[in-house]
Amino acid sequence: MIRKSASDGNAAGLVHLLARPSARALLALALILAVGAIFNADGAFFRWDTHRDMLRHISRFGILACGMTLVIISGGIDLAVGSVLGLTAVLSALMMIHWQWHPLVAVPVCLLIGAASGAVSGGLIARFRIQPFIATLAMMVFARGAAKYISGGRKIAQGVETPSGFQFLPLPSFFDLLNAKIFLDNVAVVTLVFLGCLALSWVVLDRLRVGRHLYAIGGNETAARLSGVPVGWTKVFAYAMSGLFAAVAGICQAAQETQGDPEAGVSYELTAIAIVVIGGTSLTGGRGGMVLTLLGTLTIGYLEKILSINAVSEAGRLMLTGAIIVSAVLFQRSRR
Secondary structure (H helix, E strand, O other): OOOOOHHHHHHHHHHHHHOOHHHHHHHHHHHHHHHHHHOOOOOHHHOHHHHHHHHHHHHHHHHHHHHHHHHHHOOOOOOOHHHHHHHHHHHHHHHHHHOOOOHHHHHHHHHHHHHHHHHHHHHHHHHHOOOHHHHHHHHHHHHHHHHHHHHOOOOEOOEEEEOOEEEEOOOOHHHHHHOOEEOOOOEEHHHHHHHHHHHHHHHHHHHOHHHHHHHHHHHOHHHHHHOOOOHHHHHHHHHHHHHHHHHHHHHHHHHHHOOEOOOOOOOHHHHHHHHHHHHOOOOOOOOOOHHHHHHHHHHHHHHHHHHHHOOOOHHHHHHHHHHHHHHHHHHHHHOO
16 A cells, blocks of 8 residues: 655645645735845835835726626637727816816716727627627727827827917816825725726626626537527626726826826736736636736736836836746646
């Protein structure tokens, strides 16, 4: 009779633990934090304002990643979120700064436009069987063009040229609210918005029937259809939610920059996808969750902040981030 040694049992337990996406995501975050503790930029990493500013910066990407998670779990991809963010940033600035609309009117309009943009992409995918990559690429180009058309290719800012000269318009108090820090300046409001979006996405995936449908479609779309899952409507819902979250991020972007930039959000979709992948949600669909997306958001956020406080060039940051994304995907594949 062959007995397993304690070391063999421990090794098997470690392998079994690392087979879980949440454990791998926690390990990745722990490694990044360890790097930050070592390369702490003369103690800057240990100051709370560093962590607060990191959370404030990464929150917009985290909001995008909430919608992206829903789409990826369903087996799709959404390349349009960055452009929809730019479109809603322009619209929110135009409505609330130039037209002086009340936020209770302007915000729902922007959210509706974002959700409608996503629903159109979902409809093209579900009704006309267009590949998600192509459908959302088309929406990405369309939304970016719409942002530039509406803004005239210029930033929608406080300064307005009038017949009597250059005039500065007042910023809406809603922008001040979104850009504020609360709890003795320790937490940014936009971070709370991100957590609210994360909670809403978690409820959709873990507590609603449509969440089970998203997992079923991502796991095996044919089997889901034969089981009575409304595949078409579920896909439209996923992309509409992605567009909705992109609109939320666009409003936050406009508030933080106090303007609507038609170029805002360029390549943001890549960061959102990176967050979802590094968190451990499978790009093939059917597996993942919002806790993983939270861990992925923190991992990317801390990685960027550590590189920033250590004065690593932008080129170096991009190359390192790309290498980490590839490593994360290969690590997932090796543990299947």
